[in-house]
Amino acid sequence: MDIPKIHEGEYRFCLIMWEHEPVTAAELVKLCQEQLGWKRTTTYTVIKRLGEKGVLQNDNGTITSLVSKDAVQAYEIGELVEKTFEGSLPAFVAAFTKHQNISEEELDEVQRMIDRIRRGGK
Known part of the structure; x- marks a missing residue:
């Protein structure tokens, strides 16, 4: 499945949707107002736009996702690595770890x- 481009505001909306789905459009309006400061019309516009992109389904006012959070995140990371690091995962990891404090647990x-991937798992 092709993952459509989801812009920053749409992604913040999707985080709310994924957390509460299935969720009514009216409940999303309330949640988006509380968490994002959006007006009702903004929420309905985003619902319509993401429905047209194939990200969500609006079935008589009940909203469910058609694209998972994991799929969107994997797509965005892939795009970032390809665009910014010429597809090099080691270059991405090196740049990321250079400026981050990483705990022993992390x-x-x-x-x-890494061990799981080497054993053939995902």
């Missing part, structure tokens, strides 16, 4: 991920 988790 390093252990990354090592477990």
